Amino acid sequence: MNTVPPDWNQIVDEHSTRVFRVAMRILGSIPDAEDVAQEAFIEAYRLHSLREVQCWTGLLVRLATLRSLDALRRRRLTVPIANGDPASRGQPFDRLVASELEARLRQSITTLPAQQATVFTLAYYERWGRDEIAAHLGINQKSVSSSLHKARKHLANLLSMNLKSQGELP
Numbered sequence: 001m002n003t004v005p006p007d008w009n010q011i012v013d014e015h016s017t018r019v020f021r022v023a024m025r026i027l028g029s030i031p032d033a034e035d036v037a038q039e040a041f042i043e044a045y046r047l048h049s050l051r052e053v054q055c056w057t058g059l060l061v062r063l064a065t066l067r068s069l070d071a072l073r074r075r076r077l078t079v080p081i082a083n084g085d086p087a088s089r090g091q092p093f094d095r096l097v098a099s100e101l102e103a104r105l106r107q108s109i110t111t112l113p114a115q116q117a118t119v120f121t122l123a124y125y126e127r128w129g130r131d132e133i134a135a136h137l138g139i140n141q142k143s144v145s146s147s148l149h150k151a152r153k154h155l156a157n158l159l160s161m162n163l164k165s166q167g168e169l170p
Helices: 007-027 030-050 056-075 092-109 116-124 130-137 141-165
Strands: none
Touching: 007 030, 007 056, 007 092, 007 116, 056 092, 056 116, 056 130, 056 141, 092 116, 092 141, 116 130, 116 141, 130 141
16 A cells, blocks of 8 residues: 555646547537546545555556547447548538548547557547557557557458448448
């Protein structure tokens, strides 16, 4: 049990924007992202009471990703793409297609194992490099690459099966 209390104000100040951004990109909803960010900090506090945290960024981003995916699983609803998203600036039909694909991708991410979902989210939503993901999650770059490859393959298969079953692909 750790006896040195961390400076929670500093931890929140340093990481709250990143934690919120991760949750927001996955959930697409400000209130839901705020709830998830709060859950991530509470869970990090509990984990810190059990053992020393080596990397707050890695822990908080991982918790935000996992709790966001949990929220998506519970919600099972589609979430509209924000107006600032590049896909929302096209023609109405293009926006509809982009919105539907985004919803399918978000839902499909919930079927990934935790590490694959975290790595995929950090790589594609946060645009982190493999070395940065590896450092923050405490895994090697080969594991990051493997997880990312497996996640992409799983998502591609799942999305193409989904489209085929709905008659949108031959």
